[in-house]
Amino acid sequence: MVLNIKMNKxxxxxxxxxVTITTRVEDELxxxxxxxxxxxxxxxxxxxxxxLLKAVKDWLIERSLEDYQQGKVTLWxxxxxxxxxxxxxxxxxxxxxxxxxxxxxxxxxxxxxx
Numbered sequence: 001m002v003l004n005i006k007m008n009k010x011x012x013x014x015x016x017x018x019v020t021i022t023t024r025v026e027d028e029l030x031x032x033x034x035x036x037x038x039x040x041x042x043x044x045x046x047x048x049x050x051x052l053l054k055a056v057k058d059w060l061i062e063r064s065l066e067d068y069q070q071g072k073v074t075l076w077x078x079x080x081x082x083x084x085x086x087x088x089x090x091x092x093x094x095x096x097x098x099x100x101x102x103x104x105x106x107x108x109x110x111x112x113x114x
């Protein structure tokens with residue numbers, strides 16, 4: 001039985017491999033991947049899966065925060081999309097210096113309690 005890492009809400013767990021993806025990369029990238037694998041004591045496939053998992057998660061956070069900034073989703077919805085807690089997504093907002101889509105009119109209304 002072949003075991004592999006499967007993305008399950010971005011948590012790695014050992015399960016049967018559902019899909020094989022094949023791609024070509026430049027020689028330099030392959031060398032870097034091999035260096036990382038050697039340094040970390042992993043095989044090339046594990047390194048690639050971890051890099052891909054991180055890249056997909058980062059992409060999802062970036063897109064969700066863009067939607068948040070444009071007022072398309074709430075911060076809670078962005079967190080849910082990314083399988084993050086509210087505090088984790090708030091940290092991402094701070095780290096990426098995202099501006100809150102909050103108008104002066106909304107602030108005045110909040111201060112008035114309406």
